[in-house]
Amino acid sequence: MKPSIPVYDICSISTGHKQEDLLAERMSHYLKKNYQRVHQQHGHSFFHMVFFTEGSGSQTIDFSRYAVTPHQIYFMVPGQVHSWHFNPDVDGYVIHFSEAFFRTFLLDHDYLDRFTFFSGNSKDQVMTVPAGSRKDVTALLEKILDETAQQEYDMVRVLLLQLFLTIEKCCGKDGTKIIPQQKQLVLRNFQQLINKHYRNIKLPKEYAELLYITPNHLNALCQDLLGKTAGELIRDRILLEAKRMLTNAGMTVTQIARELNFEDNSYFSRFFKKYEGITPDEFRKNLN
Structure with missing residues (x-):
């Protein structure tokens, strides 16, 4: 029986990409190579993050549709499915990383579970970065692109964790309680x-x-x-x-x-x- 939807790993979703545990690119560059593939309903075997800096359109995550706006950031976990429906002017940053990317780096292998946007619930995964944090988020993403280009992957891990902590702090729900x-x-x-x-x-x-x-x-x-x-x-x-x-x-x-x-x-x-x-x-x- 054929699968309901295609499920991609990091290399198979991006034409010509060879690093199986990490992809970090500008959205405009990524879309030029993979436009048709990502606009069809598909699944991921990896963690996925996008920060939009400009443009419009819509996206579906697990069959829930969200409007795309500048300064929106969203996350997905392995196993979720989605598709994009963007207008030509969209730009931003795309990051993919595998489940293994942090495995030997973090003593606590479940560390990412503490972030609400890695819950697997799409309602917690789509956020708008407030004006006061956009400069910091953009700077971190630029550093991630630079370190990825130099294959300094431990530095990328550190910067990604800093990005996650920044997003959780500026976009986390008010009154979120600490869970034992x-x-x-x-x-x-x-x-x-x-x-x-x-x-x-x-x-x-x-x-x-x-x-x-x-x-x-x-x-x-x-x-x-x-x-x-x-x-x-x-x-x-x-x-x-x-x-x-x-x-x-x-x-x-x-x-x-x-x-x-x-x-x-x-x-x-x-x-x-x-x-x-x-x-x-x-x-x-x-x-x-």
Whole structure:
């Protein structure tokens, strides 16, 4: 069965690029080489960041559409899908880095999880850099381009971390509370389990057993940290995968229902319409 959408690594998404763990370029240069590829719905195996300095258009991240404006910055994590719909005047900076890029550099391998824009939730990943921070952000990105050109990759790592801290400080939500590390770990493990088992495990109590906690504890944790129940997180992941599969014209709705382990096509269609407001066939038509 062919995949719903193409999934690119750093080298395959950018024509002629050879460094498999890092890409840092000006947007105008990047688009000249890869315009057609990035304007189609696709997935990433890497972390992705763009800062727009000028231009307009729109982009979709996991099927949510956002208007593009100058001084907007957005992040994506591996596994997310998106497409661009830019006007010709767009410019800025593009950075890709692999999951392995910081692995031997940081003692805490989960360090990036502390940043809200690496949550995998598109609503937390698209921000506008305030006027007072734009000069600092631009200066950091220029340094990253310079150090990348000189293949000084440890310096790039330091500058990227400085950039992440700057963005979190200037764009973070007001009143964001500090989350204890143990709670972060449980939530991250739950989300990883969902990504691994969402086709076969549908109930929060089954995930709670895998995490060695009670269903009530899991549900309270999700509501406290994300404002959603554990069941809603599982449902959202199933719906996201259904949407990704619906982009594949070679798969029927019946095949998608079977892939997602629904009892039958009608049950899947009712489930999809209940939470999306339209049927799977209507969603597919709207993609055109």
